[in-house]
Amino acid sequence: TWGLLPGDTVRYFARAVDNSPAEQISTTREYVLFMPIASELQRAAEEQLEATAERLEELAAEAARQAEENRNLAREAAAQREIEESSATDEQGRPDFEERQDLQRALEDQGQLTDQVDSLQAELAELERIMEEAGQSDPELARDLKELQELLQQLNDSDLQERMDELAQSLEEDDLQRANESLDQLSQQQEDFRERLEESLERFRRAAVEQDFRATTREAEELARQERALADAMREEDDPDLRPRQQAELKDRAEDLDSRMERLEERLLELDEREASVGVNQAQQSMQQAQAEMGEAQEKATQGQNQEAGEEADQAAAAMEQASKELQAALDDMAQQQSEAxxxxxxxxxxxxxxxxxxxxxxxxxxxxxxxxxxxxxxxxxxxxxxxxxxxxxxxxxxxxxxxxxxxxxxxxxxxxxxxxxxxxxxxxxxxxxxxxxxxxxxxxxxxxxxxxxxxxxxxxxxxxAQQQSGENAAEQLEQLAQEQGEVMNQTGQLMPMELGQQAMAQQMQELAAGQESIASDLGDLAEQPGSDDETLGDLEQMAQEAEALAQAMVEGRLTPETVRRQERLFHRLLDAGRSLEREEFSEERESEEPGAFERGEIMPLTPDQLGALRYQLPDSDQLQRLSPAVRQLVIQYFERLNRGGVEPGGRR
CATH class of the missing domain: 1.20.120 (Four Helix Bundle (Hemerythrin (Met), subunit A))
Known part of the structure; x- marks a missing residue:
């Protein structure tokens, strides 16, 4: 693999040289491949969830149309057969081949719906994989994606598939009457399918809004970090022509984020999440303050007042940090309220x-x-x-x-x-x-x-x-450490395109090194737990040493492509180690074990009541009909007393 990170840019072209003496050369135009930054990946997840919700809405409408059409076909066929059976003439309805075509089309249409649901499930699984590989799969998003995949899997339940199989078998056996009966049953299952689609639709819409909330929070954090790095670079005065342009770009991103926050506030109100909406509004005010400070920083940097520009940029970064904290607090409160609800x-x-x-x-x-x-x-x-x-x-x-x-x-x-x-x-x-x-x-x-x-x-x-014990087992700890390593890796990758000066880069690397050091410490603690290395894929102690070495390199201010590649390798090793604990491993080799001590308990037979059966069956209908009404009622009551009270025949208990 190329080992690309969020924010990387690849430029490529192809050149062909023939084998003639003149060596004629043909060159394609240059193509530019941009790797999305972390916030863009989060937005991509939001867009995927919104697109899935829209497709589910379309599927629900199509399922309703098919259910109605199939009900009408089944009723029409049943009515036609009644006419044919009651009529003494040989009058026939529409030809059998037309009826067969309609039945076959109904079966194929439902098959397409179920295939589309399967396709949506596969797309979510691919999104989950992409986000995890990029280090952007936070626990909430990962949980949502797993839950939504299970929800889609439940849509194509066994009853619906059974009705489809029955219809297909009837068509194969050329039994049109039974096929129409199966079609009527299929239409009922299609109505249930539509209802489940509509229920799933609401869950997907909420998931999209929640992901919008998380993406907005992450983007505010990214902007605050980059604005802080730019403030250090402005004060260093290493490249006075570049800094105003960088400030203008960050200000444009802040304005876009402000618009997204306004839209998020409206979407939360639609979900009746009023407290979260108020929190977003407060964060938006902090973001607008940051935009004003960024404008001042850009103006002063353009005028060559670099120290003053750095101070304004610092204030802008502080305002954006406040906005990100307010967003995170509102997001956490909303999640807590949902859990309590x-x-x-x-x-x-x-x-x-x-x-x-x-x-x-x-x-x-x-x-x-x-x-x-x-x-x-x-x-x-x-x-x-x-x-x-x-x-x-x-x-x-x-x-x-x-x-x-x-x-x-x-x-x-x-x-x-x-x-x-x-x-x-x-x-x-x-x-x-x-x-x-x-x-x-x-x-x-x-x-x-x-x-x-x-x-x-x-x-x-x-x-x-689950809330109290979250993160207690090794798999959850490794998952958390992989997420933290992915965050450090992405933050490091964001610094490289900024072309920071030596002092500004050293300042940023010091802050990132603290995060890398924390990962190394947690890995060391995890490696000391009994049996940890036997259960995980990879040497935890060795990974802890690598994290420590990376932290030391970052403390020394060394940010090279090799450092970024080492961070990426450590990230994937942590992912693999976590997966090895989650995955159950099966062996085809048969193994025997010596039985241990156990207590033999007496297994009591199930009673007829526990089996849901009558202990004493009533006389059959012919025998009861031969009795007078009064005697028949006495016999029925007698057997009921036997069945509910355990009375033995003859009146003994």
Whole structure:
């Protein structure tokens, strides 16, 4: 590889010389390749997220169109077959080949939608890789990208693929009637697909705004550092003609950033993040003060008043540092509030699930001894429980900022609870003996709701523990050190194009050396932990020594291309070491181990109630029909008492 860093410029052209005596030469025009600086990479990530959100919006509209079109096709085919079956004539509808073409096109259209979702997922994975390799993947961005990739993966769920496979198989077997039935089912799955797309769309829009916030903060930090370096260079008076131009360029970037901050403030208001919006507004005022100071510095530098220009540039740098601190504080506060809101939503979900479980238990007790008609009349109350779970899911999704996207197990349990309530409603209206009793099904629903409450509580506790324990394991520490090394590497790369004088460069290198020294110290501490070298890829002690050597070179003010390349190599070694801890390694070689001491416990068989089955089946419908209504009711109640109370036949307990 070329070993290019953010901010590097490559100029290249091609020259061809033929083999004739005259040696004719042809040369292409010169091309210039600019490597984006750190803030530009952050902006690229924001633009990628915004573009993905726009494409998801288009996919949602297309999914809605396809679902409606497929429903109409299925209804039209069903109506046509009813006409053909009821008509005594041989009148035929549209030809089978046209119907087949429509079905095949519907299948292909849905296939294109799922392929586009897969393509978006691959693009996010590539963005994650690029940002990590460039040292720009901060923990928040990395977490967002992983979560969004999982969200896209969940869009193409197994039910949708199953309907597509059924339709494809029906077409292959030339069974148009079954194909149309599969198409109707596919249209229902497409509607669910559209709803999931719209839910994902909101999460992507928020992720884009959050990345805009992070990119704006990083750019303010970069400008402050470069303005501080320029102030030192102005006072050194080594190149008085270059400094005014550099100040003008930095001022233009500050004006662009001011416009971005104004737009960010509006976007935060759209997300109802009012406190964060106020914080951005305060930072914008500091940035405007910095612009005024930069204008003064440029004017004085142009007039040759270099010392005064340096003082103005220092004040501008201080104002921009204040702006970056205000942005970071607002960003941290917003993240903290989101985390607290998520935990609160999960805790509320647990409370609601327990409340619904208690109500379901009460309804189950009321079903005991009730007649079939009385149980059927209770279906409205059971339906209100289903509505309660649906409302609970919607509230968690909204108040918890897409809580299900990062917790598929919780989403699955929510779905199981809904399905169990639906089964209870069906059992309450069904014939006796054709399915589990309403009471048994209600008990199963109580269990599902209790499990949902436990999962919500565990998720809330896990969030709190994750915040307290962040960075405690070796993988997280190496990831953090790799990020810090990438930051030092990028800051060093930004200094090289500025053509600083010897004194100004030495001053900046002293500050960067402190960061490099901190990395060396942390690496040394990590290397001393027992077993650290056995688990990681690479010698941590050797990496600590390399970081120390780099810090020493920077203290001496030596900034050479070789120094930058060494920083880059250390950065990638830290990345590889962190990945080696995250990646589970499997071996095809079979290994045996001696069993250790263990306590043998008695395994009890599952009871029929635990299996969800009736212990004593009701007589079949023919036997019941031969009884009088009064006797039939007595028989049904007798079997219900047997199934719910464990009463032995004959009245013994």
């Amino acid at each position: 998520m935990q609160g939503a999960l805790e509320q979900t647990a409370d609601d699930a327990l409340s619904l479980a208690r109500r379901q238990s009460e309804l189950g007790e009321e079903m005991r001894g009730a007649s079939q008609e009385q149980v059927a009349n209770m279906r409205g109350e059971e339906a209100s429980l289903l509505q309660g779970v649906e409302n609970m899911a919607s509230s968690l999704q909204e108040e918890g900022d897409g809580a299900f996207s990062g917790n598929p197990a919780l989403a699955a349990q929510m779905g199981q609870a809904m399905e169990s309530i639906e089964n209870t409603i069906q059992a309450m209206g069904g014939r006796r003996g054709s399915m589990p009793s309403p009471y048994a099904q209600a008990e199963q629903t109580v269990g599902e709701l209790n499990r949902l409450a436990l999962m919500a509580i565990a998720s809330a506790e896990q969030m709190g523990q």
